[in-house]
Amino acid sequence: MALSESAVSDLLDALRVGEGTDLVRELAQWALQQLIDAEATEKIGADPWERTDARVTYRNGTRPKVLSTKAGDLALTIPKLRKGSFFPGLLEPRRRIDQALYAVVMEAYVNGVSTRSVDDLVAAMGVDTGISKSEVSRICAGLDERVEAFRGRTLGHIAFPYVYLDATYINVRDDALGQVVSRAVVIATGITAGGDREVLGVDIGDSEDETFWTRFLRSLKDRGLGGVRLVISDAHAGLKAAIRKCFAGSSWQRCRVHFARNLLATIPKAHAEFVAAAFRSIFSLGTAEEVSARWDEVEATLAERFPKAAALMAGAKTDVLAFSAFPRAHWRKIWSNNPLERLNKEVKRRSNVVGIFPNDAAAIRLIGAVLADQHDEWAIARRYLSEGSMALLDDPRDTDPDQPAISG
Numbered sequence: 526m527a528l529s530e531s532a533v534s535d536l537l538d539a540l541r542v543g544e545g546t547d548l549v550r551e552l553a554q555w556a557l558q559q560l561i562d563a564e565a566t567e568k569i570g571a572d573p574w575e576r577t578d579a580r581v582t583y584r585n586g587t588r589p590k591v592l593s594t595k596a597g598d599l600a601l602t603i604p605k606l607r608k609g610s611f612f613p614g615l616l617e618p619r620r621r622i623d624q625a626l627y628a629v630v631m632e633a634y635v636n637g638v639s640t641r642s643v644d645d646l647v648a649a650m651g652v653d654t655g656i657s658k659s660e661v662s663r664i665c666a667g668l669d670e671r672v673e674a675f676r677g678r679t680l681g682h683i684a685f686p687y688v689y690l691d692a693t694y695i696n697v698r699d700d701a702l703g704q705v706v707s708r709a710v711v712i713a714t715g716i717t718a719g720g721d722r723e724v725l726g727v728d729i730g731d732s733e734d735e736t737f738w739t740r741f742l743r744s745l746k747d748r749g750l751g752g753v754r755l756v757i758s759d760a761h762a763g764l765k766a767a768i769r770k771c772f773a774g775s776s777w778q779r780c781r782v783h784f785a786r787n788l789l790a791t792i793p794k795a796h797a798e799f800v801a802a803a804f805r806s807i808f809s810l811g812t813a814e815e816v817s818a819r820w821d822e823v824e825a826t827l828a829e830r831f832p833k834a835a836a837l838m839a840g841a842k843t844d845v846l847a848f849s850a851f852p853r854a855h856w857r858k859i860w861s862n863n864p865l866e867r868l869n870k871e872v873k874r875r876s877n878v879v880g881i882f883p884n885d886a887a888a889i890r891l892i893g894a895v896l897a898d899q900h901d902e903w904a905i906a907r908r909y910l911s912e913g914s915m916a917l918l919d920d921p922r923d924t925d926p927d928q929p930a931i932s933g
């Protein structure tokens with residue numbers, strides 16, 4: 526948008542008188558007002574007092590609008606029209622994440638949860654106007670409807686050969702107990718038969734026990750999840766048992782990163798670097814046979830000096846090397862849970878802003894919004910795995926007898 530001479534003059538005046546204290550706020554306010562006025566001109570078909578055949582209506586005063594942003598509260602004016610209505614597109618409801626964060630923080634405030642901390646959060650957001658309980662309810666209702674629609678959508682539109690499962694923990698206030706408790710948030714993502722990524726589901730429960738994981742996985746299958754060839758996760762006992770129940774006939778990949786941590790925990794620190802390098806060398810090879818042989822070599826090397834580490838490797842070989850029965854082009858994406866770990870970090874970054882959620886619904890509202898936005902971003906991003914490489918899943922190949930499927 527080109528600036529007129531008067532607009533440039535207004536900007537320079539704002540810079541001169543701002544003295545640095547409210548400069549960011551004033552500049553943001555000025556810029557947004559310019560964009561609003563430009564959008565109004567486009568809708569009307571003419572600038573103020575301009576005569577043109579393209580004009581379809583006339584301005585009829587303005588109405589004030591306070592917009593709360595990270596730069597603070599911006600006082601804007603929205604042009605009114607004699608005929609029709611006008612509302613700037615740039616002031617349409619914000620992204621789900623921002624709405625959810627705002628709603629959760631305000632809900633915590635109106636429910637009296639960690640008042641001092643919430644006040645600090647609101648001040649840090651630059652919001653001075655506050656929010657009414659009715660507005661909180663309105664925002665929450667709209668968000669809950671969208672998040673629940675996302676969580677309940679069908680998964681039967683395509684097969685998901687690869688499924689990732691993981692959990693993270695958040696703090697939630699339990700009014701029945703009168704205390705803050707740790708709650709498990711379980712998340713599932715998947716790679717479609719076309720190579721795209723999708724967020725499959727999210728739920729919250731008391732802990733990562735087998736019952737909770739089983740209920741969550743069955744809910745995914747009830748929504749149509751199918752075509753699962755490999756499930757990638759850590760070795761949590763409850764999760765392993767639930768995978769065995771719900772994905773009979775699929776393989777299970779034990780996350781190599783989690784296993785490496787467990788392995789190094791049995792090694793004296795003075796030798797940890799050597800063992801870590803030897804373990805990493807297993808995954809630098811190009812064929813399943815070479816990978817398997819190198820695993821045996823590393824295990825044998827450790828057996829004499831570090832028998833606990835060798836025993837751990839002996840018992841985990843099948844699970845950690847499950848990826849090697851799949852196309853070579855996929856190995857780096859499926860031999861660990863890192864793709865989901867990165868998503869978990871984004872969830873934690875957002876949830877840490879709140880600190881303590883007032884209830885489970887508030888937690889699902891924010892986390893569900895984070896995941897829904899990530900899902901949308903993946904939908905327009907490049908494929909995670911190419912269609913050509915995904916087609917290799919259907920090619921006949923020799924399967925290592927040491928890589929059995931999960932049995933019921």
